[in-house]
Each structure stands twice: as structure tokens, then as C-alpha cells.
Amino acid sequence: MIQNARVLKENWVPQELHHREGHLQHLSAQLKPLAHGLGAETVMITGSSGTGKTTIANYIVRQLDQEVLGIRWGYVNCISETSMSAIVYSLVRDAGRANDLRKKGTPTSTMFDRLRDLDDHFVGIVDEVDVLDDEQTIQALWEIPNVTLVLICVDEDDFFADLDSRVASRIRGATKVVLERYHHDELVDILWSRIDAALATGVVDEEAVETIADIAAGDARHAITLLRRSVRDAVEHGDETLTVDNVQPVREEAREEIHERHVDTLGTHQRHLYEIIKEAGEIRASELHRRYEVRVADPRVKSTRRKYLQSLEHYELIESTGSTRDRRYRYSEP
Template structure:
């Protein structure tokens, strides 16, 4: 803690000019951009099969045919977006201007209107920030496509965020749009982390979108090491990082479902910490600091985006843990505390069965740990404890104004 305070003090006392000069003469980085999440390298190790499958699916575009729609599944950080962009760029190079693609992140653009507005922007169509009926926006997009007279591949990344929030109207429109086009052709690539996502789709959309499906398996530790070595070679000065550090970062990410994005985030954060400390090499200590900071941010962000009743159940567990007078936190105690919170906020509580489901969801996310114990002739119950630092839970819950007031009063 003292070291971090000293580092903060050093940064505080440095002038703006000194800070900028430090980064101009970096001891760590050759090219920091190579570690950023939107960078697509010239080679993608351990994704040859997925690259080949996607290339085979999209290749008909080169002869003027509409490629099949593709649905891509896989956990976070398995290379879905990178492979998609990599193959599409190669396809455009071969297409001599006849093939284009537009990429839309549906987490950032999570309404039907925003997704269509992004598509309109790509086509050079003026669509106001709000105000038009969706039907009118769709008409303008059809006219814009006809003017372009191209094969357009629409990539909808994290498409589950759009459908769960707004339904599948946009997907239905895009998968049926070719019926209204004469000069242009449209194919859709949907990317999702949710392996059960298709359960939310209308049967007609499911059949149209899922003409081809690709599944991306998680990376293992050895594969992650190869990826990190490749990026490190491009991003760092010679001698700025050791193989021990790369193995450590890969091992951490391998334990988190082989999440390559997490591995790159940790490596980038560790290098930034080393840079701020004016170190000449990224060390294992820098990796530990980076991991703690990222895990904290992930927990807080996850809690902030939870539905209200899930937050309330977590708040109940948090309050029972913070109080400390209850050694064993059971499902029954959580439900009683949850009902107290619901009464304070003025919200109708859900059933005890739903509370059990929510506790299971929180357990799967790692935010709480729940284990079943036997009470002999009294049956069985769950014993619950917080699985992350209490201050992180409090920070996440405090972003909700209603809950913040209820927690402060408790």
C-alpha cells in the first residue's frame, strides 16, 4: 500500500512536460497499440481451422454470390472478433472494391435504432440521432444499399445484447433484406458469447441467420503463451519482458476459461504500471498489481449491469456479511434481508424459488460462493459467502441510487 501511495505522490509531483517526456522515451514499449483490443495482427495463432471455415463460407462473394449468413459462438476472448475482421479484410483485398463490410458492436449500440443508424452512417445516409420510425430508417437503408451496388457483410458483434434488450426485429430485417434488393446483396455475421442465445430468436430468424455456424473453443495455457509472445515481440522493447512473466499471464487467463482478451488486458496493464514506475522491465509483481486492478474493475462493472432484483439479493448477502453478527449466512436469512430491502425501496419481492435461482447465478459468476450443507433431519440448505472484496461489491451496488440509500440506512 505504501508503495502505491509513493507512486501516486511521484506522479502528482511530476509536471505535465515530465510525464510526456517519460512516455516519449519509453523503456518498455516499442508499439503500445499492438496490445490494444481492437488491433488485429497479421497472424492469428491457433485459429487456423476457424479462419479456414469462415473463409470457405465467405468465398462465394468473390464470384458475385451472396455468402451464407454465419453465426459465431464462443466464450469471451476466444478470438471471434479478431478472426472475423482478419478474414473480412483479406476478402476485401481480393474483392477489388465489390465487397465491403460494416462492423457494429451491439453492446455499445444496443437498440434497434442505433444499430440501423450505424449501418446508415456507413452507407452515407443521413439518419438523425432519434425521431424517425424504424420502418422509415429501413427504407433509407435499402435505398442506400441499392446505390452502393455492392456485396455488404454486416457484422453484429455481441448481438445477444441487442436481442435481449430490443428483440430480433433488426435481425429479421437484415436476414430478409435481399428480397427487396436488386443491385446489392447483404450477408450477416452474428457474434455472441452466449451459447444459449438462439433461444431468444424467432424460428424464422434462427433458420435464416444460422445458415452456417462456427464454434470457437477456449485457448489453453500453451496457446495463450504463443499469442502473448507474438504480441510482446511487436509491442515491447527488447529485454522489457521475460518468458516467466508471459507464462504467468497466460496461466491466469487460462484459469478464466482461456480468455485471451483478459491475458492481453493484464499484460497491457502490467506494462503501464511498469512504465509509471519508470521500470525497465515488466515483472511478476507488476502482473499481480494489474490482475488485482482488473479483477476489481470486472467485479464492479458486472454488478453495475445486473438487474435490480439480482442487485438486491447481492445487497442482502453483502449486508449480512458486513454486519458480521451472523456466522452462517443461509438462503433463508438472505431471503428475509432481501424482503426488508424490497419493503424499504417499495418494490414487490420475488418468490423464494427465484431467490434460489439468483443465488445460483451469482455463484456461477464467482461473486458469491454457495455450498449445500446437511442439517440432518431438518433437511439441507445453502451456506453463502461473498467471493470478492466487500468494498468492490459496495462500489458496484452504490451505483444504484435506490440501493445506495437503502444500504446506508441499514
């Protein structure tokens, strides 16, 4: 049944991105100056989980890297790497200039110099930018002449809400790319594209694909995870054809996998907040902050914690109710 298992992985970047052609053309046009040895403006990609933000960013930058000489690029997720030094180190490492540097202990100024001294132009993809510990990170990267930023976040308003006005004024002029959830038929097309590349011909029932798209409700990440789980179920049972009978039993497993994948990406402080809420089941905001401050030796300021909590909500790890003063947080079951 399986001919190329890699295609069924969530982080696989296809050769063609279906139903994002207009967004790709827009992105390509904005980054076109790089092909002529010029700098390009900052780009911001927004959209809910599963709309393909990270995929489209990686796709267009990899394509640029293949077509243009003198380009280097890097990717960092601010959920996992929250501090300025960790973020810049990740980018310098991807640029191939961190072999003699240590992630901890190397002055941040040295890392910035490595990017500044590159002969090539560098494109930095900064994912989950709305949970940055230090917003000056973006300003410092923005000020390097040979660096172009592609910023990714779920909600632009959340990102700008706590941003220093001086930084915000520079970033607000970024080119915006807003990704909406996929329509049902679009998600079906995406699934068939993966199936054609990953599986033998004629081994998937059309009704199974329609069912997966229905369950995923516009979320490509959910759809691909459920497809992979369904394929595994069919293989384990020795089925020659993947049908709805392979999809229904693994629905909860797919949700749990996505939930755990999000948890695995959390940085230290996000994980502490998440675990306190999970242990309590439901907790008042004031008590959550009190327990966090007791548990953590170097607690982040409350404005940063609010960013972390918003990101946990965006990925449906927790829920919140009430106003700011009376807010309560609740653990979300997968």
C-alpha cells in the same frame, strides 16, 4: 520499453491471428462468394468470453474489405445498442449512409432502405446477438438481398431458446464457428506476438509471460489486459525488465478493469438490472423484477430481461443459484 502502445490495447486487431487458422479458413471459404459479386450465407460465431469471437470476425471482414471491391461492412454490439432502430442505425452509419439521418426519430424503414439501396454488398457483424430486444431485427436484415450477417454470441442454445420459430428456422442453417478457450501454450504464443510488436527486444522475462498465461486461464482478453497492466507497472517503477514482480501486484487491477469495461458497455435496461443486484448484494428473482419495474418507466418484458441477466452472468458481473422459480442473483466482485 514501449515501442507501440496500440498493440497492447484489447481491441487492436493483429495482422496474424495465432491458433485460429482453421477457423479463419472456414470463415473465408463461407464468405468467398462475396468476392465474385454473390451473396454469402449467414455465419454464427460462438464461444465464451476471451476466445476471440469479435477479433476473428473483424479480422476476416477487414481482410475481405481490403481484397474485394464493392464491399462495405459495419459492426454493432447489442449489449450497448439494444433496439432495432439503434442497431440498424449503427450499421447504416458504418456503411457511410447515415450522415443526414438521426439516431432517434428516423423511421426504421428508412434505415433499412439505405442498406437495401447500397450498390455494394454489406456485411453486418452483430455482436451479443442473444440479447436483442426485438428478434425481428435479424429477420429484417436477413431478408435484404445484399446483406450478409455475421452473428456473434456466447451460447447458441441461449440465443435460440427464446427465438421465434420462424426466425430460428432461417438462422439455424447458418454456418457455425465454435471457438474454444485457448490452451496455455497458445495463450503464451499470443502474448509473445503482442510483446514482439509492442515492446523493445529482450525486456520481458519468460516466467512473467508464463505467469500471465496461467492467471488468464485460456482467456485472451484477460491475458492482454494483465500484460498491459504489468507493462505499465514496470514503466512506472523504472524497471528495465518486466518480471513476475510486475505481474502479481496488478492481478486485481486487471480483473477490475475487465469488470468495469463490461459494465461500461451495458445498455440502459441491463445497467438497471445490474445496479439493483449490486445494491442488494443478493436478491430473489421476483424482488429483482419488482424493483426493476418500479425503477424503469418502460420496462422490458421478462423474457428479454432473462436474456439480459444471462449476458450479465456470461461476463461474470453477477451469479445465479436455484431453479427458475426460486432463482437468486448475486453480485460478483471483480
